[in-house]
Amino acid sequence: MWIYEKKLQYPVRVGKCDVRMAKYLIEQYGGADGELAAALRYMNQRYSIPDKIIGLLTDISTEELAHLEMIATMVYKLTKDATVEQLKEAGLGAHYANHDSALYYENAGGVPWTAAYIQAKGDPIADLYEDIAAEEKARATYQWLINMTDDVDLMDSLKFLREREVVHSQRFREAVEILKEDREYKRVF
Amino acid sequence: MSTQPLTSQALNPQGINPQLPNSEERFYAPFRGPFDPCPPILCKTYVVPPQLFLGFQPPNLPQFSLPEALRFGTLWPALFSPYSPQNRGGN
Incomplete structure (x- = not known):
């Protein structure tokens, strides 16, 4: 089970009314390498991974939900007061027709999230290498998002999220090392 | 840069x-x-970024102060990867 803390992992302040940025940020909400995909991927893989790695997948998937909430806050702040005209100008006309200004799990191109984005192969090395790749792809996405905004407040939160991808990638790499080294094996001389 | x-x-x-x-x-x-x-x-x-080079994190690495760690998103200078906006083609 989970305990919910009613605050964001890191403050989200949006300093500039840039509705178009909401459309781009959605990539990290419901995109293939986004936070939802990450959270669900790790939370599912942890059932069929060696015991030593289960806790890591639980911790990181939980943190991904906290990141999901941060992205949602950014998108919400950028779209909640937008007029229909502004949404249309920002390329969100189709989104408005389907969802008003509600958030939806879709990528920046409007393609809905699908479980086909994630894999659980049952092979611990294959799964962890997918997880490392997912973190690097999310890191790159954050870099492109940082490049696309000139809002320093938004950039600050995005830099925090990017750094967490770096740390998660490191921990998954260490998990691979644990599995390689066979540390549970008792050597008798 | x-x-x-x-x-x-x-x-x-x-x-x-x-x-x-x-x-x-x-x-x-x-x-x-x-x-x-x-x-x-x-x-x-x-x-x-630094995780490509660190390997298994060694014990007793230096740590950021807690306010710094909260701001940077990591406790470990060895894992801190600052990033500034880039133009395509480099700044």
């Missing part, structure tokens, strides 16, 4: 920018065709 625009001539064979020692940035000069329709990007950059 760098003070002057980079060209492929500024790169050493490893693609490491000599103007930025110990930088996480790597550079390469993409192919230029004789009939490219758009002005060329002479130099492209990518990031090689």
Whole structure:
């Protein structure tokens, strides 16, 4: 089970009314390498991974939900007061027709999230290498998002999220090392 | 970051920018065709963050202060990867 803390992992302040940025940020909400995909991927893989790695997948998937909430806050702040005209100008006309200004799990191109984005192969090395790749792809996405905004407040939160991808990638790499080294094996001389 | 625009001539064979020692940035000069329709990007950059080099994290590494750790998103200077906005083709 989970305990919910009613605050964001890191403050989200949006300093500039840039509705178009909401459309781009959605990539990290419901995109293939986004936070939802990450959270669900790790939370599912942890059932069929060696015991030593289960806790890591639980911790990181939980943190991904906290990141999901941060992205949602950014998108919400950028779209909640937008007029229909502004949404249309920002390329969100189709989104408005389907969802008003509600958030939806879709990528920046409007393609809905699908479980086909994630894999659980049952092979611990294959799964962890997918997880490392997912973190690097999310890191790159954050870099492109940082490049696309000139809002320093938004950039600050995005830099925090990017750094967490770096740390998660490191921990998954260490998990691979644990599995390689066979540390549970008792050597008798 | 760098003070002057980079060209492929500024790169050493490893693609490491000599103007930025110990930088996480790597550079390469993409192919230029004789009939490219758009002005060329002479130099492209990518990031090689610290987790690629750390291996299994050794014990007792230095730590940030807690306020710094909260702001940077990591407790460990060895894992801190600052990133500044880039233009396509490098700043």
